[in-house]
Amino acid sequence: MDWQAFSLSLELAAWTTLVLLPLALLAARALAWHRFPGQSLVQALIALPLLLPPTVLGFYLLSAFGSGTWLGRAYEAVFGGSLVFTFEGLLLASIIFNIPFAVQPMQRGFEAVSREVREAAWCSGMSAWKTFLRIELPLAWPGILSALVLTFAHTLGEFGVVLMVGGNIPGETRTIAIAIYDRVQAFDEPAAAIMAATLLGFSLAAIALVHGLSGRVGQGRG
Amino acid sequence: MASAAGWGKDVAEGGEGLRAQLNQRRPIPLQAELSAAPGELVALVGPSGSGKSTLLRCLAGLYRAAGGWIAVNGETWFDSAQRLFRSPQERRCGLVFQHYALFPHLSARDNVAAALGHLPRSERRARAEQLLAMVHLAGLEHRPPGALSGGQQQRVALARALAREPRVLLLDEPFSAVDQVTRRKLQRELAQLRRLLGIPIVLVTHDLEEAAALADRMVILHQGRSLQEGPPREVLTRPNSAAVARLVDLRNLYSGEIVEQRPDQGFTLLRWGERVLEARHRPEFRPGQAVSWVIPPGSVILHRRDRPSRGERENPVEATVAEMVELGETCSLELRTQAPQASAISLALPTHVARRNGLAPGEAVRVSLLADAIHLMEHDPMVE
Incomplete structure (x- = not known):
């Protein structure tokens, strides 16, 4: 069991979820309640990482992160480091790759909050912020929770993008999924098996959590 | 407003x-x-x-x-x-x-x-x-x-x-x-x-x-x-x-023409097809002017066959029952005046009154259009 890889994966998943939470909340809310020109294009772009092969996305990100691009140069100028084969680059790739997993369930959650209910909150004197906290968040909660758990679990298991953008540097970019691959390559099947089982258990628990909690929230509060 | x-x-x-x-x-x-x-x-x-x-x-x-x-x-x-x-x-x-x-x-x-x-x-x-x-x-x-x-x-x-x-x-x-x-x-x-x-x-x-x-x-x-x-x-x-x-479902809506003003008697004479009706006095209309007019169904009074009464001289109209629908306690009637005019008149009666008077489709009836309830309006070309 490669504990360093495991904790790196947890760290990556936590950061990805944390950074995506506010961004996805804003995006999901806007997509659920507003109509604007080009909306279907935005929806399609958000869904793209679901269908795109991870290596393809990884390839483009790798190209975009390189020191020859404006993004790479800008990052180097500001932070003094590279995006390629670093944890920060991995985090950025992971955020982009997880957009659909964070936005889509949240969007479903916000869509379930009727316009009338929000209007009733405004007419009751509740500010936009108070309406968000006391009405929108609790009502959209099952969707938001699903998004968080899915993003976390999905980041934990991501392989293709990580390998392309981060490579396999222990303590920096070697996540548990990479470590499993690494062990199999080295014919260390028992270690690979333990780590694979850990990930399997984690994924099952995540799915159970999403189902269980969203069901309970829906009934108990409704 | x-x-x-x-x-x-x-x-x-x-x-x-x-x-x-x-x-x-x-x-x-x-x-x-x-x-x-x-x-x-x-x-x-x-x-x-x-x-x-x-x-x-x-x-x-x-x-x-x-x-x-x-x-x-x-x-x-x-x-x-x-x-x-x-x-x-x-x-x-x-x-x-x-x-x-x-x-x-x-x-x-x-x-x-x-x-x-x-x-x-x-x-x-x-x-x-x-x-x-x-x-x-x-x-x-x-x-x-x-x-x-x-x-x-x-x-x-x-x-x-x-x-x-x-x-x-x-x-x-x-x-x-x-x-x-x-x-x-x-x-x-x-x-x-x-x-x-x-x-x-x-x-x-x-x-x-x-x-x-x-x-x-x-x-x-x-x-x-x-x-x-x-x-x-x-x-x-x-x-x-x-x-x-x-919009307020007043179905007794017709076209007519002002014949004469009778301020002393408190009414305006109104021509409706062959008939001349007495209507609530409205001095703003001039004789000869085309108007639309309505009468609420509750102000169309059925004459009782068995016991003629005093009010029957008020705008009497002869008609036949064209349609009769009993809706529980009330009975909705549609009358048709005699040809050539053949206008429809709607009224509602308590069901027991309709029964007592032996009303049925095809039966001839006489009604009064209460003068005070006849309401004159600007002419609307959409009204027959």
Whole structure:
């Protein structure tokens, strides 16, 4: 069991979820309640990482992160480091790759909050912020929770993008999924098996959590 | 609205109660004036798509019309000329939504307390319970909306709308989603409550009977325009145009011509096809002028066959029963006058009266059109 890889994966998943939470909340809310020109294009772009092969996305990100691009140069100028084969680059790739997993369930959650209910909150004197906290968040909660758990679990298991953008540097970019691959390559099947089982258990628990909690929230509060 | 037409805005803003004038062309046409004094209940009536709900949303601040102004107790809520628009939060306006729009995750008490943001936190709970008691929901404070009946949900919505101590109460078809027994009960309660409140109440409804039963005044809306406003009895029996007559379901709508004015006898003579009728005196029409006219079905009086009476000389009309539909206690009749004119006349009778007089399709009858109820209007070319 490669504990360093495991904790790196947890760290990556936590950061990805944390950074995506506010961004996805804003995006999901806007997509659920507003109509604007080009909306279907935005929806399609958000869904793209679901269908795109991870290596393809990884390839483009790798190209975009390189020191020859404006993004790479800008990052180097500001932070003094590279995006390629670093944890920060991995985090950025992971955020982009997880957009659909964070936005889509949240969007479903916000869509379930009727316009009338929000209007009733405004007419009751509740500010936009108070309406968000006391009405929108609790009502959209099952969707938001699903998004968080899915993003976390999905980041934990991501392989293709990580390998392309981060490579396999222990303590920096070697996540548990990479470590499993690494062990199999080295014919260390028992270690690979333990780590694979850990990930399997984690994924099952995540799915159970999403189902269980969203069901309970829906009934108990409704 | 004749009474509102003369306002200057500055005069109107100084007044008590609610006054509004809203207009826009697109996307929803609006050209409406509305006023409601403190304690007054005004019904906005019109078919679906007439702009009733849009007008209500403008008052609540949920919709911003292109032009116009809204003033409540001298306070301007909206004025397109000044680019002034107060948000719903700044308006103190209670709104009961058609489908109540309760917060599904909060108990009845918390639904009401959510609108008590103006009170210190420690007082909200007691005040919410007090409001729920006022709408007869004591004991159900802990139930979420999902565990309440339609009528109970409506009461929670009403308590929540009143929680902010609103300057205006708006009701958007509040009785449309409950059964009839509950509806009657809620209507009675509203009639009692409004006396306690003393604020202007605007009720949107498409139900003419409901408007007549509850409102002090009603405003007829059609395609966003306010066509007539006045006491329900007046609007429902004396529409100011054939368009309003159709909207308030006055089916006895005909064309005629003024023959002569008889101010001394208090009537205007009206030619209707072959007949000449006496109508309530209206000096503004000149002899020879084409007019449209209506008579409410309740003012078409059936002559009893067995016992002729004195009133039978008043505009007698012979006709045959074309259609007869018994609707429980009342019987709806359609008569047809004799050829060549063959106009249809609708009237409603208690079923037992129709039976006692042996009415049946094809039978000949005589009716009187009560002169005082014949209401003359500007000629409308669409009327036969």
